[in-house]
Amino acid sequence: MRWLAWHRLWAMLVKEFVQMRRDRVTFAMMLGVPLIQLVLFGFAINNDPKKLPAALVTTSEDQFTRAIVTALENTGYYRFTHILISAEKADLLIDNGTVSFVVTIPSDFARRVMTEERPQILIEADATDPSVASGAISTLSTVSANALRRELAATAGAGAVAGGGAALEAVVHRRYNPEGVTQFNIVPGLLGVILQMTMVMMTAMALTREVERGTMENLLALPATPLEIMLGKVLPFLVVGAGQVVVVLVAARVLFGVPMAGDMRLLLAGILIFVLALIFLGYTFSTLARTQMQAMQLSFFFFLPSILLSGFAFPFRGMPGWAQAIGEALPLTHFLRLVRGVMLKGADLHTVSSQIAALIGFAVLFAALALIRFRRTLD
Amino acid sequence: MDPVIAVEGLTKRYGQRTVVDHVSLTVEKGEIAGFLGPNGSGKTTTIRMMCGLLTPDEGRGTVLGRDVIRQAREIKREVGYMTQRFSFYEDLTIEENLAFVARLYRLRPMRAHVQRTLEELGLSHRRRDLAGTLSGGWKQRLALAACVMHEPKLLLLDEPTAGVDPKARREFWDEIHRLAARGITVLVSTHYMDEAERCHRINYISRGRLLATGTVAEIIARSGLASWIVEGAPAAIDAAIERLHGAPGVEQATPFGLTLHVVGRDGEALARSVRRVAAELGLSARPAETTLEDVFIHLMGEENSRDREAA
Numbered sequence: 001m002r003w004l005a006w007h008r009l010w011a012m013l014v015k016e017f018v019q020m021r022r023d024r025v026t027f028a029m030m031l032g033v034p035l036i037q038l039v040l041f042g043f044a045i046n047n048d049p050k051k052l053p054a055a056l057v058t059t060s061e062d063q064f065t066r067a068i069v070t071a072l073e074n075t076g077y078y079r080f081t082h083i084l085i086s087a088e089k090a091d092l093l094i095d096n097g098t099v100s101f102v103v104t105i106p107s108d109f110a111r112r113v114m115t116e117e118r119p120q121i122l123i124e125a126d127a128t129d130p131s132v133a134s135g136a137i138s139t140l141s142t143v144s145a146n147a148l149r150r151e152l153a154a155t156a157g158a159g160a161v162a163g164g165g166a167a168l169e170a171v172v173h174r175r176y177n178p179e180g181v182t183q184f185n186i187v188p189g190l191l192g193v194i195l196q197m198t199m200v201m202m203t204a205m206a207l208t209r210e211v212e213r214g215t216m217e218n219l220l221a222l223p224a225t226p227l228e229i230m231l232g233k234v235l236p237f238l239v240v241g242a243g244q245v246v247v248v249l250v251a252a253r254v255l256f257g258v259p260m261a262g263d264m265r266l267l268l269a270g271i272l273i274f275v276l277a278l279i280f281l282g283y284t285f286s287t288l289a290r291t292q293m294q295a296m297q298l299s300f301f302f303f304l305p306s307i308l309l310s311g312f313a314f315p316f317r318g319m320p321g322w323a324q325a326i327g328e329a330l331p332l333t334h335f336l337r338l339v340r341g342v343m344l345k346g347a348d349l350h351t352v353s354s355q356i357a358a359l360i361g362f363a364v365l366f367a368a369l370a371l372i373r374f375r376r377t378l379d
Numbered sequence: 380m381d382p383v384i385a386v387e388g389l390t391k392r393y394g395q396r397t398v399v400d401h402v403s404l405t406v407e408k409g410e411i412a413g414f415l416g417p418n419g420s421g422k423t424t425t426i427r428m429m430c431g432l433l434t435p436d437e438g439r440g441t442v443l444g445r446d447v448i449r450q451a452r453e454i455k456r457e458v459g460y461m462t463q464r465f466s467f468y469e470d471l472t473i474e475e476n477l478a479f480v481a482r483l484y485r486l487r488p489m490r491a492h493v494q495r496t497l498e499e500l501g502l503s504h505r506r507r508d509l510a511g512t513l514s515g516g517w518k519q520r521l522a523l524a525a526c527v528m529h530e531p532k533l534l535l536l537d538e539p540t541a542g543v544d545p546k547a548r549r550e551f552w553d554e555i556h557r558l559a560a561r562g563i564t565v566l567v568s569t570h571y572m573d574e575a576e577r578c579h580r581i582n583y584i585s586r587g588r589l590l591a592t593g594t595v596a597e598i599i600a601r602s603g604l605a606s607w608i609v610e611g612a613p614a615a616i617d618a619a620i621e622r623l624h625g626a627p628g629v630e631q632a633t634p635f636g637l638t639l640h641v642v643g644r645d646g647e648a649l650a651r652s653v654r655r656v657a658a659e660l661g662l663s664a665r666p667a668e669t670t671l672e673d674v675f676i677h678l679m680g681e682e683n684s685r686d687r688e689a690a
Contacts, residue, residue, distance in 0.1 A: 213469070214465070215467065221431075223452075223456045223484065
């Protein structure tokens with residue numbers, strides 16, 4: 001028993017478990033993280049999203065329109081949240097991501113059904129995330145054609161021509177990403193994910209390091225104000241963040257050919273606000289954590305839901321309502337809408353104003369939290 | 380002239396525990412004031428309250444003529460505070476650490492200030508070494524040099540020589556006396572008795588309470604203690620401790636190598652007991668000067684017995 005004596009191993013084990021329990025944050029993470037992940041992500045993630053918000057553009061109120069709308073809703077894929085009469089309004093809704101589909105039923109639809117002139121409906125799908133649209137589109141033509149046939153048969157009575165075949169033509173436009181290139185969706189999203197991971201963690205560790213090494217006491221005794229200490233910690237990371245942005249944007253363009261449909265300045269402004277919010281969040285974490293290890297765990301704890309519930313890895317609209325509500329409380333969610341909107345859809349300031357506002361809100365909130373949490377004294 | 384430090388009734392509580400209990404302290408200009416007490420007696424907390432790092436729960440006073448509660452920020456600018464643990468950046472070079480401090484205090488021209496400090500320290504040749512590679516003694520000297528760069532009028536040193544070898548400690552104290560000669564007031568905490576004796580005045584704190592204050596001679600005289608030294612063979616010394624323990628007039632019997640230090644307040648009873656035991660065991664006994672250490676051990680013992688009575 002020279003290499004392994006039970007009493008010595010036992011002494012080690014007891015010590016390790018006691019230390020594990022002492023470090024409350026780590027202990028909570030070890031038990032909490034798997035559970036939260038399982039519940040949150042197990043229920044929230046859905047690769048075949050249903051009940052996607054859709055806008056209906058129609059001017060007529062005839063029975064054929066109603067039949068098609070009902071049939072589409074019965075597929076489970078569409079949920080008509082907006083009934084509009086103008087195509088412009090619908091454009092804005094799909095541009096800023098409020099709806100995933102716009103279904104347009106032309107005003108002469110009923111007339112063309114009756115005269116058997118091969119009526120058309122137009123489905124515009126937001127194809128920035130190709131997986132979102134695929135299920136909904138695949139069911140489209142058969143479902144609507146069947147619905148129309150049933151309605152025709154009911155209207156015309158028993159004697160009418162019932163076997164007219166698929167009289168309906170569904171025209172599908174995959175907007176923003178017509179070829180359904182996955183990278184177009186993923187690469188701009190990665191920009192947000194990379195920034196989130198590095199910015200929050202780096203900033204959180206920077207201040208905690210001072211506390212852990214005992215240099216904080218000295219720093220507080222020197223004539224530096226909390227604001228100066230905070231800015232001094234934050235600004236260097238802003239520079240690092242700027243470097244990352246350049247790298248990712250160039251790579252997106254050169255390696256993946258991701259289009260840049262919108263205004264670059266708008267994109268950069270959005271990125272700046274996002275990065276500021278992240279840095280302040282990291283700073284807040286650093287005032288909560290007592291060791292660098294805890295700071296890292298807090299960052300990671302925030303990072304996981306950000307990746308999974310923000311719409312980066314899985315379709316946002318495919319998640320249940322409560323998961324979407326959590327997603328709305330994450331800066332990354334809003335940043336993804338902004339960056340995809342500007343890069344892929346060419347959205348302008350007006351279109352993404354709510355995302356910008358949300359990001360500013362996060363930045364202000366986190367900055368306030370950081371300043372409140374930061375103590376000038378050691379009390 | 381107004382005292383540099385004049386605080387009254389400073390109190391700090393953490394939950395139920397009173398760490399500093401109504402401490403009043405006066406330090407005159409140019410003085411080296413010693414702050415003595417066992418570990419955990421509240422020295423660090425008191426110092427932190429005086430330099431604005433902690434807000435007192437009770438009490439008031441001034442440091443450098445500024446209010447300790449309302450003008451904490453001004454106080455911070457004008458004192459040099461050296462923490463117990465080395466708290467400069469080990470991953471910066473010696474020069475970079477000094478430059479950081481010089482920039483924070485806006486010392487112009489920065490290079491010249493750093494240069495002069497390096498020369499005074501005698502570290503010019505190691506300027507590009509990381510501070511983390513310095514020995515304990517050198518780290519303390521670097522920290523002290525960084526603390527006095529902005530020429531503070533008051534230095535608060537929190538156990539600056541803890542864990543430093545005797546030679547480095549002596550050099551550090553020589554430096555403290557040089558600074559005091561320049562008119563800088565120094566409050567230094569320590570639990571080394573030899574260091575206490577190098578202070579102009581000492582303040583003894585235990586369990587958050589200030590128990591004694593004055594010059595070394597004053598404190599010894601006021602204690603009213605008489606001391607005897609008993610010498611002889613080691614075995615007989617050990618036996619003497621047994622017999623002196625609880626004997627009339629004997630309050631402490633502490634061995635120092637081959638001698639035994641016996642202390643008590645009642646000089647006559649003490650003399651009788653010591654002579655009796657020495658005669659029984661064939662030891663020699665002679666009256667001695669009471670030391671500061673005797674007084675402090677006595678003070679701690681008194682406090683312990685008071686606590687036992689209270690409990």
